[in-house]
Amino acid sequence: MSQYRVLIDANDEKGLVHKVSSIFYSYDLNILSNSEFVDKESNKFFMRSVVDGDVDKNELIKALDDVLPQTSSIRVIEPKKKNIILMVTKELHALGDILIRHEAGELDANILAVISNYDKLESLVTKFDIPYITISHEGLERAEHESKIIETINKFEELDYIVLAKYMRILTPRFVEEYDGKIINIHHSFLPAFIGANPYKQAYDRGVKIIGATAHFVNNNLDEGPIIAQDVKHIDHAYSWRDMQKLGRDVEKVVLSRALKLALEDRIFVYANRTVIF
Amino acid sequence: MSQYRVLIDANDEKGLVHKVSSIFYSYDLNILSNSEFVDKESNKFFMRSVVDGDVDKNELIKALDDVLPQTSSIRVIEPKKKNIILMVTKELHALGDILIRHEAGELDANILAVISNYDKLESLVTKFDIPYITISHEGLERAEHESKIIETINKFEELDYIVLAKYMRILTPRFVEEYDGKIINIHHSFLPAFIGANPYKQAYDRGVKIIGATAHFVNNNLDEGPIIAQDVKHIDHAYSWRDMQKLGRDVEKVVLSRALKLALEDRIFVYANRTVIF
Amino acid sequence: MSQYRVLIDANDEKGLVHKVSSIFYSYDLNILSNSEFVDKESNKFFMRSVVDGDVDKNELIKALDDVLPQTSSIRVIEPKKKNIILMVTKELHALGDILIRHEAGELDANILAVISNYDKLESLVTKFDIPYITISHEGLERAEHESKIIETINKFEELDYIVLAKYMRILTPRFVEEYDGKIINIHHSFLPAFIGANPYKQAYDRGVKIIGATAHFVNNNLDEGPIIAQDVKHIDHAYSWRDMQKLGRDVEKVVLSRALKLALEDRIFVYANRTVIF
Amino acid sequence: MSQYRVLIDANDEKGLVHKVSSIFYSYDLNILSNSEFVDKESNKFFMRSVVDGDVDKNELIKALDDVLPQTSSIRVIEPKKKNIILMVTKELHALGDILIRHEAGELDANILAVISNYDKLESLVTKFDIPYITISHEGLERAEHESKIIETINKFEELDYIVLAKYMRILTPRFVEEYDGKIINIHHSFLPAFIGANPYKQAYDRGVKIIGATAHFVNNNLDEGPIIAQDVKHIDHAYSWRDMQKLGRDVEKVVLSRALKLALEDRIFVYANRTVIF
Secondary structure: OEEEEEEEEEEOOOOHHHHHHHHHHHOOOEEEEEEEEEEOOOOEEEEEEEEEEOOOHHHHHHHHHHHOOOOOEEEEEOOOOEEEEEEEOOOOHHHHHHHHHHHOOOOOEEEEEEEEOOOOOHHHHHHOOOOEEEOOOOOOOHHHHHHHHHHHHHOOOOOOEEEEOOOOOOOOHHHHHHOOOOEEEEEOOOOOOOOOOOHHHHHHHHOOOEEEEEEEEOOOOOOOOOEEEEEEEEOOOOOOHHHHHHHHHHHHHHHHHHHHHHHHOOOEEEEOOEEEEO | OEEEEEEEEEEOOOOHHHHHHHHHHHOOOEEEEEEEEEEOOOOEEEEEEEEEEOOOHHHHHHHHHHHOOOOOEEEEEOOOOEEEEEEEOOOOHHHHHHHHHHHOOOOOEEEEEEEEOOOOOHHHHHHOOOOEEEOOOOOOOHHHHHHHHHHHHHOOOOOOEEEEOOOOOOOOHHHHHHOOOOEEEEEOOOOOOOOOOOHHHHHHHHOOOEEEEEEEEOOOOOOOOOEEEEEEEEOOOOOOHHHHHHHHHHHHHHHHHHHHHHHHOOOEEEEOOEEEEO | OEEEEEEEEEEOOOOHHHHHHHHHHHOOOEEEEEEEEEEOOOOEEEEEEEEEEOOOHHHHHHHHHHHOOOOOEEEEEOOOOEEEEEEEOOOOHHHHHHHHHHHOOOOOEEEEEEEEOOOOOHHHHHHOOOOEEEOOOOOOOHHHHHHHHHHHHHOOOOOOEEEEOOOOOOOOHHHHHHOOOOEEEEEOOOOOOOOOOOHHHHHHHHOOOEEEEEEEEOOOOOOOOOEEEEEEEEOOOOOOHHHHHHHHHHHHHHHHHHHHHHHHOOOEEEEOOEEEEO | OEEEEEEEEEEOOOOHHHHHHHHHHHOOOEEEEEEEEEEOOOOEEEEEEEEEEOOOHHHHHHHHHHHOOOOOEEEEEOOOOEEEEEEEOOOOHHHHHHHHHHHOOOOOEEEEEEEEOOOOOHHHHHHOOOOEEEOOOOOOOHHHHHHHHHHHHHOOOOOOEEEEOOOOOOOOHHHHHHOOOOEEEEEOOOOOOOOOOOHHHHHHHHOOOEEEEEEEEOOOOOOOOOEEEEEEEEOOOOOOHHHHHHHHHHHHHHHHHHHHHHHHOOOEEEEOOEEEEO
């Protein structure tokens, strides 16, 4: 008996659910959960099913491939721990939240390493028997610094996700391309408001009554990748921007961890700079 | 071309999605939206599909009935305005919200009448050319009073829902039975906290930091019917119970109207004192 | 016995609370509520007290003026109904919410008139015995159209606030200047995200997971005036921009009405494009 | 130069703010922040000021005592790290959140020890160089078990707060009395709904659409002490009670940590089973 997560996206047409469910039925698979969505604007069909039964993975892919339109994307995934690398700078709230969840067995992931441009969080991370690798940016061109990081990352095999848990340096297109669709970032504002540096200061200056945080995949436009999760907190005039920053940490860490869990459970489809999440 | 909302609940077994989607496919129906849920605890399967195409309603029901387990419930509904009656006492915020939404064309409903035990809201309701019927409870036994209300309601044909928009009298089992599954109430607390009278006073006395409202179907246990929608607002120590009541109105009206819309769109399944909402 | 709302803002210095409270004490005034805030960044002091007792308003102002720094602003306000004018275009949810609250006696205001560039909402407004004035913009230059509106507004005496309850035309600097600090707008997004036209479409395109609304005073930078109130709702991928718009209406109307109540109760200080709200 | 937090509660009467601010003024103290509240129902006055200046603490207390009504409570507190003990059973999310905040320097506290009836969390806690003391309840009467805990706690000097970070055993009146007003608990429901065991199961059975968590001081009525902080999350029918429990952890830990910070900053007044929080 195996369990599979089946993720399909396709151009919408009549009968897709029928075709997929017929395959499941013909292999005598049990559907544990099933979600579909059709985006009318783009005419795209999305489906995520969790099934169990006695079938070979490749045979299942082939069977689905035979009935679905040629342009469809079909993923059949066996649930198992994914390999992740965390990148941080100096703040420990988002990192700490992931470490504690990992320790609690909440995250279906192996943390291969934590990489930082400072050694500040080393003592925390090594408490958890996770390798901490400091790659200082001092005296290095941005490209050089990133080359060293890429080299370090690529020593690990089968990387699934890089999580920027408050990594405060802008990534170059080259880095983003190298790990396309694999980098999850937490931005400390309610995007698209307050793109860029010190969003809490920006938010303070604008006099907002709510602050937020946004977890998103990284692409080559700063803070403009597909959004995975967002949340907010109400504030009032008595909050200085440092108070906003403190309160904001509680939102940031919860939103980033939620996004990471969605990714680890293969619940996210990305298209047209948007996400469909089941 | 007709559009149908197809609502199925059944004991779960392998192949249900396959069977239903095969029927849709065989009639060349277009699936506009589709949601399923299996409650593992009770082994119940729920499915709501919106389809359009060229098929007779009764033929579709028969086709589904032929393939689905005998114990299944199958509803095929043509979208059209539902007939509702509102019952109120003296407060106008929840009533007013429904009247304005109705005026705005947001509600797929005909308001047949507003019934109250006071005439206080008559001038508001008649502005909107909706019949207002005062049935005073003064000098009447509860059973007598309700008999008069039932008699009044039953003069209208094809009633779909009774909405208690702050009707502040407890209904007898007889009344509830008469309109079983058709009565939607707004309770001015976050149920199951503060069942019964003056929940804001109760909430004040308990010193809560959040207040809420709950829309639910009415059954014969006071405030214990299946919950449709809930929402909350944060408060602090400076709120007297009257302040809580004022703020609470904003939650009550939004929650009741949301529940009503879900009912009008045939999105609610009820089972085991719970709701499944697609 | 009179009741006064005393609003003071001043450059902060030692002893301000002492000085004000000494005046209250010397006149044997009862403090019903009292709030202070010091903005450290700008060194500004804000205080709002509600007092009752037997003192002449001008005498109280003079006494406060004698002890407070010269640059202080002192307002002593007797609670009474404020005069407001509503401006709308074609949508009735925000307008309707205000009309219903007004009908319920929730708003301490006289609605002098509703002004619109369309006659669409006339039948609703006149139900409530409130004058509805259509001033079409068709065939008129923007300046001409606004002149006619200003002329109409200025026929009413003692206007306190103009509420833009989904008035969908951009106001010129001249109009804004004419009613400086008196115009409250509802913007249908979580500002400063999605400034300008069709924010729900913008939000959809950006793939956000939360939508919001912002009530603010209007100044001469589009959607950039001081924020009074904001709120949000969570959404998911299944929301088209029209669904977002529908859900957004529930946020818009609640946020605008909340901002209006804060203004009617003299709870808002404005400084440096920010608000302090007690 | 010293900084003090001055907390006063008194029966309300005219001139209290005047009297207190006169004392501050006479000692040339700078008011950094100031909050007052009068509970009209109980006629109680609450005031919290943060002041700095050059005055001896006892002299300031005496000066305030001289002018305030005899029944007043006056506390003048120098900000410093408070001493806390954490009690846990087997779950690490709430504990972990406190440990990480402590590590980040967010909490103005010394964690003297973590006490548990199981050794399960020992390896986590000792990573942070904090003593972990297992006091098994096996084979012991409740009174005996608690005696051993009390004995252990009382070896530490100057305890300020005991934080029950998911300590899953009911405390006896004797224990509660021993640390009266010093015990903060997190209850995994939106109190007063779902008092007692397994609130998520209770919430599931009731079919709620929102779950919550409540931090409160412990008194001798189970889950009925004064509430400090509450928060909620929306859920839908797809949540099993175990899913609710998982999501609930994110609320629990944030709410407990918030309550702890309020206590550490001396922001909480307790009266009549309610809290006033500045």
